[in-house]
Amino acid sequence: xxTQLKEFKSNMLALEVKGGFTEADEKxxxxxxxxxxxxxxxxxxxxxxxxxxxxFKSSVKAFFEDTLWIFKNYKELGHxxxxxxxxxxxxxxxxxxxxxxxxGKQRSEKYFDISEMEEAYKFIGEEGALSS
Numbered sequence: 001x002x003t004q005l006k007e008f009k010s011n012m013l014a015l016e017v018k019g020g021f022t023e024a025d026e027k028x029x030x031x032x033x034x035x036x037x038x039x040x041x042x043x044x045x046x047x048x049x050x051x052x053x054x055x056f057k058s059s060v061k062a063f064f065e066d067t068l069w070i071f072k073n074y075k076e077l078g079h080x081x082x083x084x085x086x087x088x089x090x091x092x093x094x095x096x097x098x099x100x101x102x103x104g105k106q107r108s109e110k111y112f113d114i115s116e117m118e119e120a121y122k123f124i125g126e127e128g129a130l131s132s
Contacts (some may be wrong), residue, residue, distance in 0.1 A: 004029055005049060011041035011078065012124050016049040020057030026066045033073070042077035043107070045124035050084040050113045080109040081120040 002025040005014040013032055017025070036044045070077070082093060093111040112120040 001025060005047070010125065011036055011043060012045045012047070014047040014049075014121070014124070017053040017065055019052070019054050020059065021053065021062055021066075022059050023062045023065065025061040030069060033076075034048075036100050040107070045078035045080070047081040047083060047120050047124050048078070049114075050082065050086070050089070051115075053084075058098055073121070078107050081112055081123045082109065083112045083114060083117060083120050085114050 001019050002015070002021070003016050003018070005016050008014070013027065015032075020021055033046075045070065082089060083088075090111045090113075093109055110120075110123055112123070
């Protein structure tokens with residue numbers, strides 16, 4: 001299930017995945033992203049917290065559709081902060097970031113440990129997000 005951690009009046013989204021990631025979650029994320037574009041933002045910076053996500057409860061179809069959607073909407077993606085406590089994600093993200101940074105735009109993807117939430121919010125552009 002996907003929920004918003006915080007709502008922003010800017011080009012930022014902060015999302016958390018708990019349990020499985022379903023097709024309904026995928027559509028919800030797309031709707032939130034499109035709302036940002038519809039109000040005039042050219043790119044959307046995203047923080048996604050995955051420390052309570054359960055992969056085995058997630059829909060393969062939702063992941064596949066989400067991946068296709070990301071490729072179609074790649075130009076509108078800004079910075080991506082991935083927050084978790086997964087050593088595997090921590091190892092994979094620097095490789096994935098080569099693709100992200102290689103697009104020629106000012107964007108990057110970065111892993112943050114769950115203890116670094118404040119830094120993750122700053123990375124997507126929110127100063128003092130946890131103190132407000």
